Amino acid sequence: MTLRVYNTLTGEKEIFVPLLPGKVGMYVCGVTVYDYCHIGHARAGVVFDIIFRYLKFAGYDVTYVRNYTDIDDKIINRANQEGTDYRTIADRYIQAFDEDMNRLGLAKPTVEPKATDHIAGIIGIIEALIAKGHAYVSDGDVYYAVETFPHYLKLSGRNLEEMQAGARVEVGDKKRHPMDFALWKGSKPGEPWWQSPWGNGRPGWHIECSAMSMEFLGKTFDIHGGGKDLVFPHHENEIAQSEGANGCKFVRYWLHNGFVNINAEKMSKSLGNFFTIREVLKKYDSETLRLFILSAHYRSPIDFSDQNLEEAQSGLERIYSCLSALDDILNGQSLSAEIAVIENPSQVGLELQEKIDQCLPRFVEAMDDDFNSALALGVLFEMVRAANRFLAETKEYTSLSLSMIAHVRHLFVETGSILGLFAVLPSVWLEKIKSAKADRVDISPEEIERLIVERTESRVAKNFKRGDEIRDLLLAKGILLFDSPQATTWKVK
């Protein structure tokens, strides 16, 4: 397997070769903890979660660092609004972040450092930058002099002159150049502060990521990720800081995920068109949200809408229904060695065997191509189709067919562990969806059960008219009935 990744720095897909064979260092920008996370954060979390999982699956020893930026103007503003201190705000939203990511089923990163635990490292880098002439002190603040770094803006492919042309950059009177950015901010009265060679103050945005990545991954490491909106200025500034201070390459592969849109427009706090993760998870199951996110390539924009989430749910239901049927057979059948010493696999059996053989290679091929989860899911849906067909046409399960079914089931466990899907017992997941839908319907399960009993009695008495009336009545309330020889079951449309 040869992994190829799209590198923002070069604008091309490149063969992934880690710095040290068998090891990967990966840093992903987490969040500034001043509010609840929205679906955009969920996407970034899920995308880098599957990248982390896939790298491990590919045999790498991955060190995955995802930070909390727990000191920042926004946090301070929020604290002032609520009349409390910055720590209270930061801790509250760190906890909320952890809850949200946990519910989304994200694997824990190797390290989750906080900016405020790395003030010494931050100060060290700033000192190095001043010593090398990349930074200057100005009235208690320290600024990075962007003109001293020749590669500035190499990631976003711009140049300083163009940036200034139509720019809305305010020239701070403390700055030498309008594009210079703060490394250290002197604290105003009432603001949190740490001691530094330049007086009491706090770090600027950007520097904490340089410090924490260097602490855990070294001066040069393999992968740095984040949302597209971080390319400029955040990641551009990180490069300037780290490469300016260390004099060596900072990051080998830059990966950026696309936005979540609402009606084709970017979801963002400033536009006010965002949904928090916890809001969405009230309505949709977390694996549904995951499937929705993974059904598009991570670099493309995705449009968040009820219709798209419901389609994702239907798709996931299709998979879980199949898995549930597989489980029923595997749990219900005991292997009888006597059956079929010689088996002639049927046509559907041969098809299924072919899909089984191709499943993992095709899945891996898709993921190797810049983590093409949408294509990988397509492979799994083909597996579902082949398995359903096999189940529908197989009357007696021989040891061969049972082992094929077990193999299919295992493939979903294996690929699911990479995508973070199918982690729930199928019967439990299906039941959960059913009851969640039932909550939205204007009729109680007890009432439904009562009507089903009445309908069954009518049908036994060949009173199909009454039976159909009841079915239509329930259908009008969004309840579908399924008759089988054993019993009548129901689900919400």
Place this chain on the structure above:
RNA sequence: GGCGCGUUAUCCAAGAGGCUAGGAGCCGGUCUGCAAAACCGUUAACGUCGGUUCGAAUCCGACACGCGCCUCCA
């Protein structure tokens, strides 16, 4: 204004010079008292105009439309 990205059937969405993507849906069929689920079958696509090529959704150019970054943002 600068830089960049996108436009695939009813909708969502992969693919990227000749090889069935996939999902949701529509319409037939099997099953069923009639249905549903499941399965089978069928349908349909590459924004517009040029160019390169034996062959173009795919490469090149122009145009149109949409979006993003250039200000805090995942």
